[in-house]
Amino acid sequence: xxxxxxxDILRSALGRARGLGSARAGSHHxxxxxxxALALVPLTLWFVFAVIxxxxxxxxxxxDWMSAPLTLALMLALIVATFYHLHLGVQVVIEDxxxxxxxxxxxxxxxxALCVLLALICIVSVLKIGL
Amino acid sequence: MRxxxxxxxxxxxxxxxxxRRPLSPHLQVYRWPVSMALSILHRVTGVGLGIGTLLLTWxxxxxxxxxxxxxxxxxxxxxxxxxxxxxxxxxxxxxHFFNGIRHLVWxxxxxxxxxxYDTSGWGxxxxxxxxxxxxxxxxxxxx
Numbered sequence: 001x002x003x004x005x006x007x008d009i010l011r012s013a014l015g016r017a018r019g020l021g022s023a024r025a026g027s028h029h030x031x032x033x034x035x036x037a038l039a040l041v042p043l044t045l046w047f048v049f050a051v052i053x054x055x056x057x058x059x060x061x062x063x064d065w066m067s068a069p070l071t072l073a074l075m076l077a078l079i080v081a082t083f084y085h086l087h088l089g090v091q092v093v094i095e096d097x098x099x100x101x102x103x104x105x106x107x108x109x110x111x112x113a114l115c116v117l118l119a120l121i122c123i124v125s126v127l128k129i130g131l
Numbered sequence: 132m133r134x135x136x137x138x139x140x141x142x143x144x145x146x147x148x149x150x151r152r153p154l155s156p157h158l159q160v161y162r163w164p165v166s167m168a169l170s171i172l173h174r175v176t177g178v179g180l181g182i183g184t185l186l187l188t189w190x191x192x193x194x195x196x197x198x199x200x201x202x203x204x205x206x207x208x209x210x211x212x213x214x215x216x217x218x219x220x221x222x223x224x225x226x227h228f229f230n231g232i233r234h235l236v237w238x239x240x241x242x243x244x245x246x247x248y249d250t251s252g253w254g255x256x257x258x259x260x261x262x263x264x265x266x267x268x269x270x271x272x273x274x
Contacts, residue, residue, distance in 0.1 A: 004149075005141045005149045005150055005151050006141070006149060007138055007141055007149065008138075009138055011138075013142075016138050016139055017139065020139075034235065034238055037231050037234070037235060038235065040231075041228070041231075041232065041235075044224065044228055045228075048221075048224070048266065051270075052266065052269060052270040052273055053273065055270050055271075055273055055274040056205070056209065056273075056274040057205075059194065059198045059201040059202065059205075062194050062201070063194070066194070082184065083184070086177075086180070086181045086184065089174075089177045089178075089181070090177075090178065090181055093174055093177075093178060118184060118185070118188050121188055121191075121192060122187065122188050122191050124195075125188075125191040125192050125194065125195035126191060126195075128195040129191070129194050129195050
């Protein structure tokens with residue numbers, strides 16, 4: 001990166017630029033992020049009021065609340081949308097600020113794995129409480 | 132392997148001499164308009180909420196376990212440190228919620244002009260400042 005500027009690869013300026021553009025998957029990422037955001041608007045609103053309603057509740061009260069089919073379905077929708085949206089968002093943050101290729105790909109994959117794992121833990125817990 | 136993008140940063144100037152391409156000025160040279168501060172805050176709160184999902188996961192796991200485990204989780208959430216975490220989580224969530232809606236409206240092609248995005252930015256700040264204490268007053272009254 002430092003020293004006198006010099007070019008030491010035998011490729012034309014055009015050749016160097018080729019292949020560094022879009023991977024043609026950006027629009028799906030963008031769209032999925034907006035759709036999950038849209039879904040999370042009512043789901044988050046519902047969840048915040050549910051948390052307030054449950055503040056200081058007993059274990060049995062939480063079990064009773066989660067046992068209603070509608071509550072359980074909304075919790076599952078909230079979990080899926082939240083972790084999907086989260087992993088898309090953090091991926092962009094990593095891609096913007098981490099410039100080392102190996103660290104970047106490793107970071108994105110680690111975040112993906114962590115989000116899938118946390119989502120599964122939440123789903124299993126919610127099903128265990130509600131069913 | 133070296134990154135070919137490094138070579139992209141080198142070009143000839145008008146005298147035919149190889150030079151590093153100049154980088155555009157970055158954050159430190161700009162004053163901070165509200166839109167820029169909120170854009171960065173949107174990312175910060177997003178990452179913060181991501182870390183906050185650990186709290187949600189723990190609470191759900193505890194609720195799926197025994198009464199004892201759940202009572203311990205409930206006790207932690209009600210402790211001073213737990214309430215501080217929940218307060219930070221609520222501020223981040225409410226801000227990200229309102230600013231996220233602002234982003235969705237932009238995506239629909241509305242409000243992207245110079246005065247409109249400043250007005251909506253301050254709107255988000257005010258909405259967050261009003262709704263956060265309001266929710267806590269209601270929440271603590273129920274508790």
